[in-house]
């Protein structure tokens with residue numbers, strides 16, 4: 596509130612009362628934050644009093660929800676093959692699992708080949724020995 600008065604050519608003005616308190620300037624505010632597919636952060640415009648409330652807002656606010664979808668492929672419209680590829684590209688845990696399973700499969704295959712090798716050699720060997728056995732018997 597200001598009061599002013601004029602004396603001749605002079606005008607005096609004085610603001611009275613204490614300093615006007617800016618609403619919420621003192622208290623820290625939390626903003627709901629989401630990250631879109633390009634790694635760009637988006638914040639909500641509210642001033643949440645707790646981090647918890649801000650996190651909840653980021654999960655539920657429709658504007659933030661749609662901002663978070665920027666640059667993200669629409670998973671619901673993907674074929675299973677596309678989804679598998681998408682998961683492989685974007686999910687490090689899935690990628691690690693797939694690579695581990697692939698490695699295991701290759702190791703198993705190598706093991707099988709290794710075990711089969713002496714077996715077929717033995718088979719060839721026995722066929723080669725057949726005439727010998729025949730000569731021993733006669």
Ligand SMILES: [Zn+2]
Pocket residue numbers: 626627639640641642643649652653656
């Ligand atoms: Zn918010």
